[in-house]
Amino acid sequence: MSDDQAKRTESDEATLGRIETEVALLMRLGEATRRATGSAEHRVLDRAAYVILRHLDATGPQNVSALAARLNLDGSTVTRQVSALQRDGLIARAPDPVDGRGTVISPTPAGLHRMAAVRAARTRLYGDILADWTPTDRDTLATLLTRLNQALDTRTRRP
Amino acid sequence: MSDDQAKRTESDEATLGRIETEVALLMRLGEATRRATGSAEHRVLDRAAYVILRHLDATGPQNVSALAARLNLDGSTVTRQVSALQRDGLIARAPDPVDGRGTVISPTPAGLHRMAAVRAARTRLYGDILADWTPTDRDTLATLLTRLNQALDTRTRRP
DNA sequence: ACAGATAGCTGTATCATACAGTTAATTCTG
């Protein structure tokens, strides 16, 4: 290995270390932020619940297994989340017409509304936080995060 | 407002929405990844424990309150994390010489070693996940994540 | 048609976290 290659490798290691650090930190901060903004209106959309509604909105009604697989969650967890969401009138359960075992979960109008409100609040928050960023930097961040997630998702799901 | 401005604003909203989406997704994937890689060796470094050791390593021994404030965690949570870490021999408690109420937490050699091992494993994972990224893109991601975290941290701590 | 797989649910356990209350030590104030 040439000196040049060694140096490049070393700096790349450092970059990976930074990424690792920042992702870990982001998760802590994200938790804290979620908790901080988790007033009464949001509390029912803790964690996965929000993502469930997002997912139902984005990809249409689907059954519990599909949701669980997509969100990397155990089926029992999704079942309970869905029960809570149903109790609060944010989703509806219906028997799957093509599979007697299945239950199709759909968002209710109230659920979509609540989801949109939380999403808007968060988007506003990011607009606030990133107020002094250039549009280019914001766009780059969004793009790289998307690519990171795709890579992570592939990695998580494949091996 | 000109059409041009309206369009720019709209696209910027969309960018913020993407960022919001991707951060939420990253947190879910990060959770899943942490759980998946959480074999015996890692299990004791769940969540905040790892960050505590990182922090002690980066900024030196300090008391529980300082840690809690820095990590946006309740003091009681840190107390319990610290107790678990002490039970496992990864940190040491010592009375604060300048404040009889305080307890100074220091990482033990074993703790630093464990932390480094987890960190190396994660860094390796990211190297794997981002194998086909250009060094420039990795560097940009690291930089933007750092800036995002700084912005988030300031926002969380200020108002 | 039956054996094995699958969908969803329930019971149970764990873990991270917060909030409230307790005790001891420090700092402030009159």
Place this chain on the structure above:
DNA sequence: CAGAATTAACTGTATGATACAGCTATCTGT
């Protein structure tokens, strides 16, 4: 300087998200 207010750490208790194991009903392939 003595009592009051504050702070550090800890403990009790509650909640919430999650996983795993076991259960029942249904489906699918041979």
